Amino acid sequence: MKIVIIGSGLAGLSAGYRLCKSNEVIVFEKDPDIGGMSASYSLENSGKKYFIEKYYHHIFRSDSELLALIKELGLEKQMLWLEGKNAYFVDGKYYPMNTPFEILHFSPLSILDLAKLGMLVLRIKLIKDTTPYDRIKAKDWVLSTAGESVYENFFAPLMKSKFGDNAGNVSAAWLMGRVKIRSDRGTEGENLGYMRGGFDSLIEALEKEITANEGEIRTNREVTEIVIKDDAVQGVVVNGDFIACDAVISTVEPAVLDSITRGKLGALHETLKSIRYQGTACALIGLDKGLMGDGNYWLNIKADVPFGAVIEHTNFLPFEDYGENIVYVTSYFQERKSLLWTQKEEEVIDSYLKGLESIFPEFSRKDVRWTKLYRRTDTAPVYEQGYLEKVLPFAAGPSGLYLAGMFSSSNYPERSMNGSVKAGFESAELLMQQKEARNQHKELRPV
Template structure:
C-alpha cells in the first residue's frame, strides 16, 4: 500500500515510523528542514556543534506515548529529568512559583485570593472529564469560581500572552487542561524531561527508521492538491507533478487542508473554515551571561513588553552542553496583519531586546552573541469556547484520507509533543483497520 504523509512534524513522522515496515511511505515537507514545530537549529560555538530547538520543548511525566517511543528507538539513556524553576514577573519583580510556600509569597494576591487560587487548583485536579467545561468561557468560570482579583492578577495576563485578543473567548476546558498538566509537582517543585543533545535526536531517529525501511522524506515539496475522485483518494499533486497513492495522512492545518482538498470534504468543509489558528514569533538568543541570575527557567510576565514569556534554556540544561547562555523569548499573534508577522526579523528581535532591557537593566546589547527568529502562522488552534465540537476526526470522509495533528482529539484541551505522537499513531490504527477491510497486501 502506497501512503503519502503531508508534513514531517512529530505527528507525520510518528505515522511514517509505524507504517514504514509494512507499507510504501512518502513524506512531503514544504520546509527545507524536517520536524515541524520540533525542528532544531544547528549552532556552531567555538568549534563545537550542538542542536537546539527552534521552539522550546520539554516532556511531562504523563507523556506516556512519547516516552514509550523514545524507549522503543533506544534513546532512553538520553532522557534527563530536571527541575525547571518557574517565576511570575509582575510590576518589576520576580515571584518564584515552584512550591506552595513560594506561591504564598505572591504578593499581587491577598491571602484570601491565594486560598481561592489553591481551592481552584484542587478542584481542577478532581475534574476527570473536561468536556462539560468546553462550552464555558474560562474568564467567566474563573470569575465565578475564584473571583475578580485571582482572574485579573493571575490568569488574565497568562491567557493574554497565550491567546492575545482571543483570550476572553478561550474555554474553561483549556484552562483546566493547562493547570492539570502543570500542577503535577512535588513539595520541591516540578521536574520536566528533556533529551540530552536535544529533540533533534528523536526527529533524526524517526527519519532514519523510515528511510532505512524504504520510506522517503522529501523536503521543499509542498502538496498543492489532494486528488479525490468518486469519494476516494487518488493521489496528490506536488510541485506540479501527480503522485498516485492509496491513502493520505494529512497533518496540515485546517485552512490548508480545506484549500488542498478544494473544499470537497462535505460537512467538514465548514468546520475547517471555522477553526482559528494563531501564529508564534519565537526568538532564540545566545548570550555571554545569564539573563535570570536567580536560576529561573520559565518566566511568565505581566508587564508592558512585546512578549509573554522568557525561557532560559541553560537554567534548565547544563551550560556546559552548549558553552553559552541560551534564552527563548516568545509571543503569539492572531493574524497576518500583526507586526510580529509583517515586520522584518531584525525589527522583531530589536523589539524583544528592548523589552528584555526594560525587564533586566543589567542586560547589554554587548552581551548578545547572536539571535535567531522562528515564525509560523500555524502554531496551534485557539481553544475557544465550543472548540470540542470542531475537533477533527481521524478519518476525513473520503476513502483513504486520514488526519493527524494539533487539531486532533489527543491534543485537546492542551497540545503537547505527546499529543502529536499519539495523533500520528491513532491515524495509523484507523488506516490499518480500513486496510484489513479492503484486503490490501503487505509491502
C-alpha cells in the same frame, strides 16, 4: 500500499514510522528541514556543535506514548528529568513561584486570594472529565470560582499572552487541561523531561527508521492538492506533478487542508473554515551572561513588552552542554497583519531586546552573541468555547484520507508533543484497520 504523508512534524513522522515496515511511504515537507514545530537549529560554539529546538519543548511524565517511542527507538539513555523553576513578572516586580513560601509572597494576590487559587487548582485536579466545561468560558468559570482578583491578577495576563484578543473566548476545558498537564511539581519546581542533546535525536531516529524501510522523506516539496474523485483519494499534486497513491495522511492546519482538498470534504468543509489558528514569533538568543541569576527556567510576564514569556534554557539544562547561555523570548500573534509577522526579523529581535532591557536592568546588548527568529502562522488552534465540537476526526470522509495533528482529539484540551505522536499513531492504526477490513471484504466476495 502507497501512502503519502503531508508534513514531517511529530505527527507525520510518527505515522510514517508505524506504517513504513509494511507499506510504501512518502513524506512531503514544504520546508527545507524536517521536524515541523519540533525542528532544531544546528549551532556551534568554540568548535563544539550542538542542536537546540527552534521552539522550546519538554516532556511531562504523563506523556506515555512519547516516552514509549523514545524507549522503542533506543534513546531512553538520553532522557533527563529536571526541575524547571518558574517565576512571574508583574507590574515591574519579579516573583519566584516555586515553593509555598514563595507563592505566599506573590503580593498581587491577598492571602484570601491565594487560598482561592489553591482551592481552584485542587478542584481542577479532582475533575476527571473536562468535556462539560468546553462550553464554558475560562474567564467566566474562574470569576465564579475564585473571584475577580484571582482572574485579573493571575490568569488574565497568562491567557492574554497566549491568546491575545481571543483570551476572553478560551474554554474552561482548555484551562483545566493546562493546569492538569503542569501539575507535576516538587518542593523546588516543576518536574520536566528533556532529551540530552536535544529532540533532534528523536526526529533523526524517526527519519532513519522510515528511510531504512525504503520510505522517502522529500523536503522543499509542497502538496498543493489532494486529488479526490468519486469520494476516494486518487493521489496528490506536489510542485506541479501528480503522484498517485492509495491513501493520504494530512497533518496540515485545517485552512490549508480545506484549500488543497478543493472543498470536497462535505460537511467537514465548514468546520475547517471555522477553526482559528494562531502564530508564534520565537526568538532564540545566545548570551555571555544569564538573565535569571536565581536559576528560574520560565518567566511569565505581565508588562508592556512585545512578548509573554522568557524561557532560560540553560537554567534547566546544564550550561556545559552548550558553553553559552541560551534564552527563548516568545510571543503568540493572532493575525497575519501583526507586526510580529510583518516586520523584518531584525525589527522583531530589536523589539524583544528592548523588552528585555526594560525587565532586566543588568541586561546589556553587549552580552548578546547571536540571535535567531523562528516564526510561523500555524502554531496551534485557539481553544475557544465550543472547540470540542470542531475537533477533526482521524478519517476525513473520502476513502483513503486521514488526518493527524494539533487539531486531533489527542491534542485536546491542551496540545503537546505526546498528543502529536499519539495522533500520528492513531491515524496510522485506523488506516491499517480499514485496509485490513477492505482486504477481508474482497476475500469474502463471491467470484
